[in-house]
Amino acid sequence: xxVVNLSEAKSSLSRLIAAIETGREADIVITRNGRPVARxxxxxxxxxxxxxxxxxxxxxPPVTLEEFDTENERITTLFSGEAT
Numbered sequence: 001x002x003v004v005n006l007s008e009a010k011s012s013l014s015r016l017i018a019a020i021e022t023g024r025e026a027d028i029v030i031t032r033n034g035r036p037v038a039r040x041x042x043x044x045x046x047x048x049x050x051x052x053x054x055x056x057x058x059x060x061p062p063v064t065l066e067e068f069d070t071e072n073e074r075i076t077t078l079f080s081g082e083a084t
Contacts, residue, residue, distance in 0.1 A: 001026070001027055002025050002028045003031060004029075004031070005030070006037070009030045009040075016028050020041065020042050027039055027041045
């Protein structure tokens with residue numbers, strides 16, 4: 001991992017981007033006053049932060065509304081601290 005200060009990053013941004021594009025560098029950390037403030041990484045390495053809906057589709061059997069509500073009384077007693 002290469003670390004560069006902000007003024008160096010400003011003056012040599014094209015060179016830093018080329019290093020990332022060619023794979024010469026996996027990531028480059030940019031610092032300001034010795035503290036890391038940014039990371040330059042290839043787009044393919046960026047984490048996927050989108051929500052994945054339906055990730056568990058088909059993993060569990062379908063449940064009807066009546067089946068879903070069958071444990072309501074038991075759950076209420078567990079939360080209230082009453083003995084079963």
